[in-house]
Amino acid sequence: MQSALIIAALTGVAVLLFYIVVAWKIFSKAGRPGWAIFIPIYNLIVQLQVAKMSPWLVFLYLLGIIPVVGQIFLVVFSIIITVKTGTAFGKGTGFILGMIFLPFIFNPILAFGSSRYQFDDEEEEMIELEVTNA
DSSP states (O other): OHHHHHHHHHHHHHHHHHHHHHHHHHHHHTTSOGGGGGSTTHHHHHHHHHTTOOGGGGGGGGGGGSTTHHHHHHHHHHHHHHHHHHHHTTOOHHHHHHHHHOHHHHHHHHHHSSOOOOOOHHHHHHHHHHHHHO
């Protein structure tokens, strides 16, 4: 029994580390800081920025405290963020459906594949300025 708990704990840690690496790579591909994955609310803000949504929408996560309706809203909101993230990387409907229903397969493909983040002109200029100033 005890060995089963240890195996479950190690599997959980491995999955968590894999998720961190994938999210870090997606953030980096989008020109955002990968380390943001470790900061609890800031990572949601960065995720919204990657999805080309207003960072102020992070306050909508507070609706999750409403029983049932709040949780349903969060699922729908997460799907919207996933769709917008896939679109920001130039992915089509089939890939985005994969991101929604099989994220453990499609998010790593997005992170480590050849897809490129499609910057807005304004965003690209800002990133170029940051690179030249560094």
